[in-house]
Amino acid sequence: MSKTSDYFVPWLKDSLIYDVDVLDTAWANPDIARLMLNENPIPPSEKVINAVTEICKRGNHYPDRWWGLREKIGKSCGFGAKNVFMANGSSENIDNMMRVFLQPGDEVLLASPTFTLFRIRASVCGGKIVEVPLRESDLQYDTDAMLDAITPKTKLIVVVNPNNPTGIFIEESELRRLLDTGIPTCIDEAYLAYHPEVPSMVPLVKEYPNAFTSHTLSKAHGIAGMRFGYMIGNEDIVEAFERVSLPWNLSLMNLAAAEAVMEDTEHLALKVKHNNDWMKVFYKEFTDLGLKPFEPHGNYMLIDANDFGLTSQEIYDKAMEDKVAVKTFEPIHGKAGYFRITPGTNEENERCIKTMRRIFGDKDARQNSTPPNRLA
Ligand SMILES: Cc1ncc(COP(=O)(O)O)c(C=O)c1O
Incomplete structure (x- = not known):
């Protein structure tokens, strides 16, 4: 047997x-x-704890799509609610992007080292991980080598900005060279809230239909255990994320925590x-x-x-x-x-x-x- x-x-x-x-x-x-x-x-503020406690009282109901929060998130970066996809931390969006863009044998282009979950979730979809080492001299993205590594099977490019673990930012002009290929490109801004003076790359989503950005409330906002992340992309990409993701992927507690933490500036x-x-x-x-x-x-x-x-x-x-x-x-x-x-x-x-x-x-x-x- x-x-x-x-x-x-x-x-x-x-x-x-x-x-x-x-x-x-x-x-x-x-x-x-x-x-x-x-x-x-630093643990969540009283405001966040109260919001979560309060929503638990309505825990007998399924959540809706929480358009109000989607609207607020979109507005905060110049987009509409339909450009926002919310998930259980940005890790869920990392998983979603692999299922949206890869079939077994397709390639994901990444720098090395970078956040390891990208390669791990790509592998679960049978994706081939093509890692391009950061430049030896300064551990900066090696855009030339990344462009050289593109093949007809490259279906996704990942740029973590600032990169984890090096903390280094990619130059916008270098990022544009990657986006000019037309290949779907995730720009992960998990840590950008620590540097509000550094501009987000999110406006590039308006210019490049293949660009989308990934964000999390686990880091500067500090609700890693409550799980909330979001993606900003054009409506086609958001709709594709909706297709691969479960309805009610977020609990009422995730949503209430996210809403409260975003307000508690x-x-x-x-x-x-x-x-x-x-x-x-x-x-x-x-x-x-x-x-x-x-x-x-x-x-x-x-x-x-x-x-x-x-x-x-x-x-x-x-x-x-x-x-x-x-x-x-x-x-x-x-x-x-x-x-x-x-x-x-x-x-x-x-x-x-x-x-x-x-x-x-x-x-x-x-x-x-x-x-x-x-x-x-
Ligand atoms: C670059 C990067 N993206 C995403 C994540 C995942 O964060 P989340 O808690 O939102 O799933 C991490 C976590 O360390 C990270 O370093």
Whole structure:
């Protein structure tokens, strides 16, 4: 008798899985400083909690399509309600875009490294992931190499702006070169709310029918556990997302939380300030230690510790001795000493600085040290 797994769609066998063990560990050990996940350390405001509590009283009803919120989101960036698709975090929209654009064997063009969920969800649709390394000199998008990697099978291009984990922005002119190909292109702006002074690329959606932007309330807005993200695109793309997605994909609680958090601009400003102030402290502290932090533009800082001869995993293990969890990385351009940190609460950040001093404070341990040069 054949095994049930023989009936699975063939491409599932080789599909990738997002590793969430780290979340299980963090929830089971609340004393761990969870600086590895790009979460917001500040809990939702009373306004958000009250809105969610209130809507629970109507939890016997199915939600409608919540046009009011779609309207508000659209208006906030110069679009109509029909240009907005709302989902359970931008992760759901990442999944949607793969199901909209890919059939098995189609290619998704990505930079490497970037947020890993894109490749993982592409693989679940049988997509072939074509990764183009960031430039070795500055870890900036290599647009020429990305254009060279396009084939007739390329059905989707992904640009994370600012990129996770490097924090680097793509030049608009470079992004336009990718959009000029006419290939559907996702511009992920998950972290842009940390830098309201940096213009969003969302106006490009009006100019390029193949452009769409992805946004989340998990980061600066801080409701990762409540799950809300949205996509801005032309009506054809929004309709395609509607086709692949379930009706009632969002619970009343997601919707109420999203609406309340978007209105609470004061709390947003406070959370952004907490993050950006700590980034300045981290930048100085880590630079003084001889580490090379990248200039952060979100709630994460990529740190080049390659001069110290420790691998990412070794740094993680040493930091965990103080219950400080950092994010590890596979080698980038053959260098294994990169890690990433997100500011936590004040106490967690102070602990993190002490931990970094303990690990990297011994100047003799530094090999071939060169001066830090990332902040222009
Ligand atoms: C670039 C990027 N996009 C999307 C997401 C997913 O966020 P969400 O919580 O909205 O699913 C993340 C999460 O870390 C991210 O880094």
